[in-house]
Amino acid sequence: MADGRARLSGCEYRKKAEEKKQRERQLLAKTAKIDKFFSKGLSESPIETEAETAPPVELRNVPPDSGTSVDDFFPRDDRMNNVDRSSSTDPSSSSFTSSEFDSDPAKWIVNDELRDYVARNGHPQNSGSDFSNSKRIYQDQARFFSSNFLQRKLPNGEISNRQWLIYSESTGKVFCGPCLLFSNSSSISLVGGGFNDWKNARTHFETHEQSRVHKESAITLKTRSLGQNLSLMLESERAQEVRYWKEVMKRVVAVVRKLTSRGLPLRGSNEVLRSSHNGNFLMVLELLAEFDPFMKEHLTKHGAQGSGKTSYLSSTTFEDVVRIVARKCREVIANKLKTAKYFSLIVDSTPDISHVDQLSIVLRFVQENGSPSESFLNFVPNTGHTGQELYDAITEHLLSAGIDLKNCRGQSYDNAANMSGSYKGLQARIKAVNEFAEFVPCSAHSLNLVGTAAASCCPESTRYFMFLQGIYNFFSATPTRWEKLKHETKLTLKSLSSTRWSCRYEACKALLKSWKPIYDTLESISTDTSEKALVRAEAGGFMKQMSKFETAFMTIFWGRALDRINAVSKKLQREDADVELVMTLYESLLIFYVSPWRVRCKL
Numbered sequence: 001m002a003d004g005r006a007r008l009s010g011c012e013y014r015k016k017a018e019e020k021k022q023r024e025r026q027l028l029a030k031t032a033k034i035d036k037f038f039s040k041g042l043s044e045s046p047i048e049t050e051a052e053t054a055p056p057v058e059l060r061n062v063p064p065d066s067g068t069s070v071d072d073f074f075p076r077d078d079r080m081n082n083v084d085r086s087s088s089t090d091p092s093s094s095s096f097t098s099s100e101f102d103s104d105p106a107k108w109i110v111n112d113e114l115r116d117y118v119a120r121n122g123h124p125q126n127s128g129s130d131f132s133n134s135k136r137i138y139q140d141q142a143r144f145f146s147s148n149f150l151q152r153k154l155p156n157g158e159i160s161n162r163q164w165l166i167y168s169e170s171t172g173k174v175f176c177g178p179c180l181l182f183s184n185s186s187s188i189s190l191v192g193g194g195f196n197d198w199k200n201a202r203t204h205f206e207t208h209e210q211s212r213v214h215k216e217s218a219i220t221l222k223t224r225s226l227g228q229n230l231s232l233m234l235e236s237e238r239a240q241e242v243r244y245w246k247e248v249m250k251r252v253v254a255v256v257r258k259l260t261s262r263g264l265p266l267r268g269s270n271e272v273l274r275s276s277h278n279g280n281f282l283m284v285l286e287l288l289a290e291f292d293p294f295m296k297e298h299l300t301k302h303g304a305q306g307s308g309k310t311s312y313l314s315s316t317t318f319e320d321v322v323r324i325v326a327r328k329c330r331e332v333i334a335n336k337l338k339t340a341k342y343f344s345l346i347v348d349s350t351p352d353i354s355h356v357d358q359l360s361i362v363l364r365f366v367q368e369n370g371s372p373s374e375s376f377l378n379f380v381p382n383t384g385h386t387g388q389e390l391y392d393a394i395t396e397h398l399l400s401a402g403i404d405l406k407n408c409r410g411q412s413y414d415n416a417a418n419m420s421g422s423y424k425g426l427q428a429r430i431k432a433v434n435e436f437a438e439f440v441p442c443s444a445h446s447l448n449l450v451g452t453a454a455a456s457c458c459p460e461s462t463r464y465f466m467f468l469q470g471i472y473n474f475f476s477a478t479p480t481r482w483e484k485l486k487h488e489t490k491l492t493l494k495s496l497s498s499t500r501w502s503c504r505y506e507a508c509k510a511l512l513k514s515w516k517p518i519y520d521t522l523e524s525i526s527t528d529t530s531e532k533a534l535v536r537a538e539a540g541g542f543m544k545q546m547s548k549f550e551t552a553f554m555t556i557f558w559g560r561a562l563d564r565i566n567a568v569s570k571k572l573q574r575e576d577a578d579v580e581l582v583m584t585l586y587e588s589l590l591i592f593y594v595s596p597w598r599v600r601c602k603l
Contacts (some may be wrong), residue, residue, distance in 0.1 A: 098285070105175040106168040106194060115181050117222040125150060126167040133172035136196050143198040145174060148149050149205065164207065164218060168194055176219035185213060231412065247280045248312050251295055255284045256321045266318050273313075281318050326378075332376045333363065334401050340365040343403075344410030345437070346374070347394060347419070347426065349383070359383045359393060362402075363411070374575050377401065387418050391429040408437040414445040443582040444572040447589075451565055464554040467495050467545055468507050471518070474538060481525065488517035505562035512559040519546055564592050 008016075058072025103124045107113060127147050134145035150162050157162040166175050173194025176183075180191050189195040190208060197204065208214050216436045259266055259280050301310035337343055346362040359380040363569065367373050383393035398405055409428045413419035419426050420441055427439035454459045472493045486492070491514045494507040511518065514539055525531055526539040545551055568585045571577065 010359070014296055038416040062264050066093075082594055104168050104170050105166045105177065105180055106171045106173070108180065110181055115224065118177070118181060119221055123166060125163070125165060126169060129167055131167065131172070134167070134196060134198070134200055135168060135172065145172070145196070145198060145201075149174070149201055152206070152209070155172065164208075164209075164214070165205070172196060176214060176217070178221045179214055182217040182220045183213050188213065225538055245310075245312070247294060248298055251285070251288060251292070252312050252317060253321055253325075255288070256282060256318045257325065259284065260322060260325075266322075267315050271314060273299060281315075282313065285313065330377060330401055333377060334403060336367070336373075336375070337363060337403060338363055339368065342366075342407050342409045344412060345394070346407055346412050347390070347428070348414060349385075349390075356381050357383070357385075359390065361394060361397060364412075372578075385418055387421060387425045390418065390426045394426075394430075405437075406434055408434055411437050411439040412442055414442050415449060418598070440496075440579060443577075443586075444569050447565065447569055447572065447586075451562075461549060461554065461558070465496060465504065467542075467551065468504075468511060471511070471542055472496075472507065474542065475521075484524065485518065485521050488521050493518075505559075505566040508555060508558045508562055512555050515546070515552075519543060522546070561593070564589065 005388055101114075101121075102108065103126055105123075124603075127150055131145045131147075145167060152160050154160055164177050164179075166177050166180075167173075169173060171194050173196045174190065175194050176190035178189060181184075183191050186192040188208075189197075189204075195201070195204065257264065257370055264280050266279055266281040268275075268282070269277040271282065272278055285295065285299065289299050298311075299313075302309065303313060305311055307314075324353060343363050343365040346364060347359065349357055349359040351357050361377040361380065361558055362374055363377055364372060364374045378397060380393050380397055383389055395405060408430065411430060413426060417425060422428055427437075430437050431439065438534075455465070472495050475485050475493055476495075491510050493510050496504050496507050496573065522539045522543045526536045526543060528536065531539075568589055571584060571585055
């Protein structure tokens with residue numbers, strides 16, 4: 001070979017391998033098996049058999065001479081003779097109370113409630129009894145149970161209490177508390193009928209202490225006791241955590257309710273604490289933290305944890321609160337409506353600031369005290385504009401709120417064709433399924449339409465209102481002009497309302513009450529050389545318009561007319577307004593407008 005070593009043949013290699021295996025088998029045959037190093041059971045009592053099985057637990061092998069007492073595995077209490085610790089436990093954890101617990105073990109009815117109570121509170125030994133009932137007569141003498149049996153001497157000379165031993169006053173016998181609770185064997189004298197062989201008591205107790213059944217029962221009791229304490233600790237910690245977050249939510253809900261009741265936005269451009277752009281919600285919480293130590297600590301601890309951490313400070317929280325409060329409000333309205341049973345339906349739609357068409361649903365019903373009530377139910381976005389689309393959206397929403405459309409007795413909408421149409425309008429489709437849902441047009445909207453039509457039929461009136469809007473636009477164009485006008489009069493000019501025609505009364509009233517101050521201000525601007533020529537010319541044009549008789553007449557006429565229309569419109573929009581009041585107010589308007597002209601015509 002290349003390395004100069006002598007190689008064996010293949011047969012020789014196989015022979016050596018076989019010899020090696022043979023030597024290993026011989027060595028294993030001489031080696032004792034591992035189960036020979038462990039005894040199958042601890043010493044049993046020569047007086048009684050205690051090999052019965054107990055609840056499966058993890059045992060520690062305790063040598064008889066180790067000096068370790070089994071009493072170390074279950075609760076000790078120097079006040080065990082008169083023990084009652086149930087007051088320190090959670091009463092909801094068990095229905096078993098101290099008043100129901102009998103200190104006599106012979107009267108125990110063993111169940112889970114009793115086991116939990118003893119594991120939680122321990123059991124008395126009744127060592128204060130006189131033991132007169134424990135008398136047992138032997139051939140040579142009478143013997144009694146002695147309190148000395150409640151103690152044992154360890155190999156190291158230390159005196160240890162037998163906490164497991166319980167004296168029964170009714171039978172005069174002793175029982176093993178852990179075995180009585182957790183052992184399945186009734187043949188053990190300390191479990192079944194009790195033990196009273198006082199002549200052999202000490203030997204019997206020492207043997208029982210070292211038996212497997214007793215150790216298993218003692219460890220089971222200790223394990224259950226630790227489990228009870230752990231459960232109480234966890235429950236206490238959980239209750240404390242719940243109280244903490246309840247206090248947080250109280251403040252969060254209060255802030256959300258207050259802001260939403262004022263119609264204020266909650267969210268800002270960011271959600272960073274102490275930022276000037278974090279929105280009203282966080283701003284109010286920061287303000288609250290300046291006077292509330294609890295909220296201050298919460299913001300310090302949880303305010304900058306970021307997403308994924310519970311803080312109840314994010315937009316998700318107040319959005320959830322708004323939804324929950326809204327749902328609760330709808331439930332309250334629905335319950336009131338179920339009590340009243342019959343209701344009227346008020347519906348209108350308008351685009352919001354984001355140009356999304358919002359359909360508002362309002363229910364009118366009579367409360368138990370007899371007064372009418374109007375309750376806003378919800379906004380329904382993007383329902384469509386046809387009568388069928390509006391009908392589908394309303395019926396679906398009422399159904400989801402548990403409101404039966406069959407109980408509707410009235411409808412009130414504006415005069416748009418999709419609402420009030422006699423064939424395909426919303427009112428016609430609802431009346432097709434409920435003939436008792438009478439339709440009454442919105443009285444305030446009808447009055448608004450009449451005023452608009454009356455003013456638009458006269459070109460001079462149209463020009464007059466254009467003049468009113470022009471004056472407002474002129475003075476509001478720059479702060480300088482507005483300040484000059486405020487210096488002359490306390491009243492401010494008003495812009496014309498594009499939706500509520502009766503609100504034009506405010507614009508007309510401002511001109512009527514401040515005619516001379518407005519005229520003087522226009523004159524001052526028209527002669528001010530520091531102003532641009534276009535501005536001076538525009539001011540002069542308004543002065544010329546105000547100098548006309550027609551403008552003065554229109555201001556006085558529309559001032560009186562709109563004053564009455566505005567007052568009637570406000571009364572028509574009151575919650576307690578009814579059809580009879582509508583007719584009375586309409587008749588008063590007819591008398592106000594028609595009667596003076598009839599008198600003049602007769603003259």
